[in-house]
Amino acid sequence: MRAGYAFLAGALFGAGLFLSGMTDTSKVQGWLDVFGDWDPTLAFVMGGAMLPMALAWSVTRRRSSSLTGAAFPPPPERRIDLSLISGSVMFGMGWGLVGLCPGPVIASLSYGGWGLYVFLTAMLAGMAVAPALRSRLDRPMPAE
Numbered sequence: 699m700r701a702g703y704a705f706l707a708g709a710l711f712g713a714g715l716f717l718s719g720m721t722d723t724s725k726v727q728g729w730l731d732v733f734g735d736w737d738p739t740l741a742f743v744m745g746g747a748m749l750p751m752a753l754a755w756s757v758t759r760r761r762s763s764s765l766t767g768a769a770f771p772p773p774p775e776r777r778i779d780l781s782l783i784s785g786s787v788m789f790g791m792g793w794g795l796v797g798l799c800p801g802p803v804i805a806s807l808s809y810g811g812w813g814l815y816v817f818l819t820a821m822l823a824g825m826a827v828a829p830a831l832r833s834r835l836d837r838p839m840p841a842e
Contacts, residue, residue, distance in 0.1 A: 712805040718743040723797030
């Protein structure tokens with residue numbers, strides 16, 4: 699049952715990415731090009747994604763477990779630290795340079811193209827290196 703829910707959620711997410719244009723790198727880069735040929739339509743996609751997510755968070759606050767019986771993950775950390783800033787900068791650079799982020803990359807695999815596979819390789823390498831880098835960043839600085 700749990701795998702069925704995961705498949706349904708993934709299929710719905712992928713279809714939404716495709717229909718909204720999030721798998722089109724020129725649309726994403728057009729959104730980021732505020733001083734050039736700016737494409738504001740991505741604002742509607744982002745706004746449309748925030749509304750159901752706000753509703754989902756509202757529903758989960760009133761429940762103790764998910765439909766499958768699993769516990770909900772804890773809320774994210776609210777403090778701003780080096781890990782959050784560096785991760786945000788790397789994500790933003792990748793998104794801006796290539797026009798893709800992890801979800802749309804997976805949804806775009808059937809399109810092919812060397813740029814997509816270079817980004818996918820870099821993303822997987824980053825995921826492999828991230829735990830070691832994270833533990834290094836989380837270590838306290840030595841006293842002078």
